Structure formats: structure tokens, C-alpha cells
Amino acid sequence: MTTYYTDEHEWISVEGGTATVGITDYAQAQLGDIVFVELPAPGSNVTKGGEAAVVESVKAASDVFAPISGTVSEVNGALEEDPALVNSAPETDGWFFKLSVADAAELEGLMNAAEYKTFCDGL
């Protein structure tokens, strides 16, 4: 399993042809307490860089973009009842949705953990 990061603060973990997407610990800290998450419909197609989900905190509502293109295979229903999971476990239990990867080549150019940390330190 390999995890990549975007400059829009999403993470994407890829295993075989399936990828899991969420927002990073840095993102949840910036947003503050998450109060609502809107997830894509299972079966819908998302395109790299396109809006895939919405996350709303006490401060602001923000779009979550798809790091790569693909078809949504599963969404994290637990977030509807307990959006605080995004705050407490953003990169594990607080995942947003899973994708069947359309084109693995789109992963090229995303950051690895070390590169993303350097990116955040520069913000």
C-alpha cells in the first residue's frame, strides 16, 4: 500500500486497483471541528482535480477534490453520524471514499509523506 498527498491536502492510499481518499491531519487542524461531511454517491465517476466531496467545519465549508480519476466504489457512512472522526482519525477511520483507479499514471506527480511534510512546513 502506498500513500500519496496532494497540494489540496487530500491523501490517497492505493492498494491494487483500489484507492482510499481522505483529508490530511494538517487539513483537519486548519478546518477546526468538522460538523458535516457530504460524500459522493457510490458508483459515480470523479475526475482528477474535480469536486468529489464537501467538508464543513465551524469555520468554513470546503470542497474535497479527487486526487485521481475513478469510480466511487464505497463511501465512509460512519462520517454521516460522526463527522468528528475526521478530526480524531483523519488518515485512518476518518477516510472519505474509495475509488477504483481509472489510470494509475495519474498518481505520478503527487507527493509522498516526506514531500508533503516539507510542503506543509512551507505554508
Next chain:
Amino acid sequence: MSMNSEGRVTRPENTASAAAPATFTGNRGLMLEEQLIFERDDYGRTGVDLPKAPLVANLLGGLERHRPIGLPGLPEPETVRHYTRLSRQNYAIDLGLFPLGSCTMKHNPRLNEKVARMPGFADLHPLAPVDTVQGALGVIHELGEWLKTLTGMSGVAMAPKAGAHGELCGLLAIRAAQEARGNAREVILVPESAHGTNPATAAFCNYRVENIPATADGRVDLAALEARLGPDVAGVMITNPNTCGLFERDMQRISDAVHAAGGLVYCDGANFNAIVGRVRPGDLGIDAMHINLHKTFSTPHGGGGPGSGPVVFSAALAPFAPLPFVDKQGDDYVLVEEETAGEHHGASFGRMAAFHGQMGMFTRALAYILSHGADGLRQVAEDAVLNANYVLRSLDDVLDAPFGASGPCMHEALFSDAGLAQGFTTLDIAKGLIDEGFHPMTMYFPLVVHGAMLVEPTETEGKATLDQFIGALRSVAERAKAGDAALKAAPALAPRRRLDETAAARKPVLVWKDADLPEAAE
């Protein structure tokens, strides 16, 4: 001991050390606790005696209700007190400075109120025959003419009920104009510095919204905009002055580029009070712009209403303006409606509202315009900008002003949370201001600035009030920079301490229910 000239004691001694006691009532001095009106009531009472319903044939077929429905029924004095107590817990522009950025909470002149209450305006029915309401139609027409003159535009729609409704009106006109050219197109470009309602409006009109980034100095990135323009772009929505409180200096070049690509330019005119009398948006190539009468022209707002958002149109868009509108034919005012529009207005996209708009706001706005005159309106903009720059420059040594180096601001001063002590946020500063007796500024907006604090003092505040506010904000900011733990618990002096906003958003209690009351539906 201090005494006034009659020898009466005006200041008691030795009060400083007394701690606030808990009270039997929960009231704090003359600040009264107040329950919900449902909790104050036992349902059985009522403030009025109603005669028993006369015996009439029951046509309800057994569907009549036999159980109480739980409407509160207080005696008149308790009803008056309930709402008066609630009003005392509110903060209002009539109590003090209301520095809410992007909202333009300025003084509402009482002359406006006097005019709006004249029975000839206040008591009209919207379906009254037009020959009996010539004065009211004259007000709508004259106000529209003023708005066209002040903006340098050709057409005006008076019906939109508020800013976002005006945006919808403008976008519907843009869509109608593009359709008339043969293709509605698919995309509306919205810069990051635009009002948050703009992308929502474009999406509502079935356009795809694409963001245009801001430059480092807080303005539209012209190069990025030009690179994105193309045959799929129906238009752009730009807020000018923008939500960073900055004038879009490239507005003319933006309009030229959009027009060259076949697009149309919508301007969010919510911040028109910063430029009224100084800049005519029509001269900058703008095709449609809404004007918030409740901001620029001082009609009262807050708590959700009432707004009024007339839209002005360029010559290119004017034929698509909605119906009905007031026209002047000779000495008479006439209503141009669907039946009377004829071929001259056949391109109109339709109606925005059942009738003619917010009449009560029209009378107030026209009273404001006429009492200020053209020179007075110009001074409105100048004073709004002067006051905001006074706030910006009085505080930029203690608070970070992200665009302070790019020159003067317009009508609002923008600060960020950079430089606060570890763990201290914009929210702490807002809560600290409540203890100081001020409504907080707008916070966490615009999104392009981290921990944004947006202060709009407006032109109606004098220097003494601004100095007091600046002193208060300076004091709170210094506490936040020094890491004063007491500030994390602010407000300490308000009727309620800091509220749990997260719980309120995650588990809102939206409906009050009395457990003892039977369900209304049988």
C-alpha cells in the same frame, strides 16, 4: 466621594472588591433572564377574549381538532416584556458600532423611516389601479433613474429582493443574452476574492463554476483569467471592491478580455458604498450589477431582512431585464407587464417576483439619496474609505494586515491571525471584543486569508467611536499575542459565556417540544 452640583452622592464607595453574587432569579442586576415564550406559558391563558364561534354547519367531516395545539397565550404586558427583554439581549446598530465586514452596518437615518411610514406609501396594495398610485410608481421610477445615473448603466430591474436575488437576476439576463446569441455556454468564472454567494448563484443557473486564483496582493489574477477565457465561458462574476476590501484595479482590462472572448461581466455591487459617486461601474465595462439598497443606501437590515437588490444593466443586457417595470410616458407612470410589454420588451427573461420589489426599501433609499444629493453620496464613499484606512493604519502595528503593503484599502480593513500566541485564534479576539461591548468583526472570511478578521466601520462612525473601538481591539489583540489565558474563556462579562459552537452545529436542537403536550396530529 464624588458629588454632582446638587450635593447628591453619585458614586458609592468600596464596591470594587465585591464579587458578583448568585441570584435567586438568575437575573444579573437589570439584565434579565428570559425563557422561551412557550416555557413562560401554561397555554390556558390568553391576552384577548374571543367570542365563542357562532354555530355554523360543520363541514370538516370529522377532521376537527379536539386537543390543544400548544400556542402560547400570554397576557399583553407579559408579551410586551418578553419581546422587550429579548431585544435588550440583542446588539444593534442603534446601540453601538457594528463592525461586521462585508455587511455595511451603518446608521439608518430617521428621516428615511418617517418617509417610509407615510400612509401613501406604507398602506398601498400591490394590485391598486395604477392611476391611484402614481406617487409610489414615481418613487420606483426616480430611484431607478438615480441608480442608472450613479452606475452609468442603461437599464434597471427593481424587483430583486436582496443581493443574492439580484445576482440571480443578473445571471438569468446573461444566460438569456447568450442564448439569444445562439449558445448559453457552460462556465461562469468566479475569482477567489468574490462574495460566497456568487458561485452558488452561477450553479443555481445551471452553470459550472470555475475558480480564478487571487494574486499575492489580493486581487484577480488577470493572466490566469485571460488564460481560461474561451468559447465555453458565459461570463465572470467579480466583486468590486472585493472581499479583501480592495479595488480591482484591472477591472477595465478584465471586462475587455471577457468581452473579446464573447463573455459578459457580472459585478457584485454589495460594496458599492465604497465607490458611489466616485466610480461608475458602467465605465468599467460591467454588464450587470446588483446594488444592495440595504447597504449602500442605508435601508435597515440584519437578522435576515428585509433586503433589496435592484440590478442595473448595460445596453447589451437591458433588453433581457425582467418584468414588470415602471416606465414614464409623458407625465404618467405606467407598469410594463407581460400583457403590455409588446415587441420592445419581448426578450425579457420573465419575472423575479410577484410584484414590484421592496417598496418600503425604495422609499427609504430614495429619501437617503435625495437628502444626501450627488455631493453627499460622493462623501459617503470618501468617508467609508477614510474610516476603514484609519482602522487599518491604527492597528497594523499590532495585527497582521496581509495586504497592507499594497496601498490603501477601500471600505473595510482586513487582518489575519499571524503573530498571535500559540493556541490563540481569531475566535478568541472576537469573543474578547464582546467583553469590551462591541459586536465582533466578520471572522474567517474571506477564505483567502488565514484567520481573517474583516472590519467595516462604515462612514457613519465618528472619530471618537473609532478610537474607542481601535483601543478595544488593540487591547484584545495584545492579550492574544501575550497568551493571556483569561482571553480563552472570553466572554466573561456577557449574559452567556463562550458557547459550544461545535455541539450546536453537530447536534442542533431546532424544535422546542413540550413533553407534556399531546402530539398535535391525531
